[in-house]
Amino acid sequence: MAAGARYFCTAGRGLEPFLAREVRARLGATEVDYVLGKVFFTTAAEPGELKELKSGERLFLLLKKCVPLSVSRNKGKMLHEIKSLLTEEPKSCLDVIATWRKLRSHEGKKDEASQENRSPHKRKPEEEINIASKRQKTEQVREIASEECQAGAGENCVVSEEESDQDCQAESKASLEGPTRSSIEKPIENEKQNFSFRVSCRCSGAIAKILTSQEIGRAVGIALRKQFGWQADLRAPDLEIFLHLNDIHSVVGIPLFRLPLANREYIKTAGLRSTVAWAMASLAEISVGAFVLDPMCGLGTILLEAAKEWPEACYWGTDTSDSQLEGASVNIKAAGLDDKIELFKASVKALPLPSESFDAVISDIPFGKKFKITKDIQLLPDILQEMERVLRVGGIIVLLLNQDLRKRMDGIAKTVENESLNAIADGAGETTAVKALNNDGNSSSLGAGIEEPVLSCGQMRFGSLVPDGIYEVSLGKTDAFIYKYKKISTAGNK
Template sequence: MFFATAGRGTESFLASEIKDKLKAKISFRDGKVFFNKEGINPKELRTILSLKVAERVFVSIADYDNSAFIYGRRKFLDKIMTQLSGKGMYAEADALVKKTNDIICSQREHFDWESKTLQEKNLAKDKTERSEPEEKRARLEVLDCGSQHKDEPKASAESNRVLSEATYNDHLTFRMSIKCSGRLKKRLDIKRLSHDIGWRIEQASGWKIELRKPNIEVCVHINDEHVTVGVPLTRQPLSQRHYIQDSGLRAPVAWIMCYLADIQSGDIVMDPMCGKATVLLEGFSNWQDAFYLGSDISQCQTNSAVQNIAWSGLRIRGDICVADGLNMPYRNCSADVILCDAPFNQNHVISSTPTMFYKSFLQQIHRVLKPEGRCVLLVSEELISEILTQVLNSMSAGEKINDTGQIHPEVSADSVVTQQMASCDCDDSSNTLEKGAVNFEKGSLQRIHKYRLMSSTQGEESHKGASVAQWLASPLRDLQGAFYYGFEPYHRRLSPTEGPKA
């Protein structure tokens, strides 16, 4: 038996992911998803370690209803000691932890080899570039997403180590980690409870207590309803992606946004307020057959995005540019998917009122999205009702874009779908994130502008060396099919006021 922890409100997404990938029986409650998989093999264990919505995955030692034991301290202690006395569950946990260590060690060796190879290629490339004339290199300041991969990801690989090779054949060492809430929190001496439970586990499992540098932790979660005990498979959370150096948005939430958008092969995916490009990186790492375009009004944020992409080592098919999300420089009906963790006056202050901000933003989204395009916005719960009202009032099948690129607001909506993640049954599709998520499909639009269609070869020849952001910004070009031929991923440094030019 395993259980995985997830952010509140994301349990149903984790349950769906486990069900799809492992075909296991599942149940979930209160930030935890339980699943049973008998006779697990290395392939299935790798699948567990690749879960995208999970924070951490545990081998379950004990899980029982605690509601009958919260009123008497002695009854509670007798129950938990009895539950932790069996030896079979520790043998299973021991075997799974060691299997996980073998997988992680092999992945680390492979990752280190790839990093060394990439560094050697980049060193040779840097020498070649230094031999070129200065005028040629100064013509366009370009940053290749792969050429900046200078730091070995040793911190991630090392921190995700479960066992060291030196202790592989020895007894596992452990320490206790207890979290208690509810009525029992005031009645229990956590320090003494940790000592007593640790002694009982040591006797039953044969593991040794080590407080400073243990191989594993035994985690105990106690509340008025349940007691859950488990051993995490990895030291670091699965949500800490090895390919993201500086995460702005939490990676599981970014993955859920991409999942809701239903990214398809060949889609153009935009994030008009990309920040550090967490959403774009998460999208590309899982849906690689799409083209990703990120922009932000802040030069500092786009620099961070480029550094993140460079550090990841992923050869992303996409572009990063400086642009205002409220005045997107892209042609009408050019994006298949728009993803955005929009500001809502907390970490990032908006210049106008939320009503005016989202009115302008939704108009731009509606203009840039293709007919039947998809958009997923991450917003605060307080703004969901207001944003949905604006969506309903601004979208209609008969809506037109005028010659200035502005939308004629008309009434009624063509298609609006709200995804709300709350604690609910797994089969319930109306679920919503902690901050809330708005996911809607755009109705059909009549195009006023006429675009000159260009073949993929014409597009590649005409725009060799030009950024895809500039390509999309041109009102006389249609990118249909052109980006399949792979513009090299790079970032052109633009001043905050310049933006991509047509």
């Protein structure tokens, strides 16, 4: 693995820049590139290190990446092109599968070792995950699948919001209806005939108007049986082949892990989407010994993500809801972070905390279920003022706002006076494409259609809080905005 393998990881819309930075920093990844909903990279990292990615959803070994397929009314021609993605270069395909086997073998040995060291114990009744928790986690998994569909904005995705297992089975089942064993060609040398597989296909855009995922899955399944002699297995395959075909690219990969990376083992009851919570914490510039506050902590997801990633800081969470604080306490104990996070009941409008006592304030402002508009939106100025009061000069505030809260924020704030921003050309939007250096040192735009926010003349300040970025992200069924502010002076001395 010294040379490194090529991967891609799916990401919620708006989180691609966060994931691109993370794979560079955490994995030492090279050849990093991204498009809407996916980040591509090369790394020699081990499976245990890959599992530590926090801003990604699902991780795949890359089998093939190419330009979008040419669309025509000739289904046979299109299916032939799709099958050739896997059968045109069989040696390359088998090399990637060999890498996948090595990675899985390495991970399997670690799992066996951990099982041997784990002493069996009977679970106490209070430790059982309740029905509400299961429903929340199921909803998050569904949102992950929905997110991949939404990545092709304006496209008609043929996959439902539920996770693709049912689609995978339907598509692979179709492949079982193909040629009989006697008609299958002799498999490539050294490849086991009893190797089992299933095909998962997600298509959107122009191609989805011509072919269904079932048609593609059946055609690819038959081609793989002919080429390699593999057998389809719907429930427990040795290998899953994932195809994503849209107007941006054609991508084929192999899932590395059974569960999404976003499925945190240390979170017992799910709250805010974990990838978004981690992204917010990553903007807070948390350092060793820092004091971090979430004054509307809910179930504590932001605090959990921050404390897991930056354990040398001190964390506090407040909320007015007893049930939310109880849920947060259960999560914190389950994650083994009792000594890192303190919880107490208090209102964000009147925090019983000294002025300028925290280095960072991070919060998801929970106005109504799923960002439903309520009259509480009028309380935003009071909330910001109290956050500003407890924040030290030079400290960071990171907030998650919905569209209406964002408008309210802009309405109560004052325009930032920054002469350097006047250089922005007329007609420029609030965001600009993120720039990065290629391997040859040339500056180029990373990711077609992906933008990373920078300050613009239209951004606002609030008191001593100066804006330091706005990031639009998706929460599955709704969009939200991450606001980052920095305190430049003592509150009251503007």
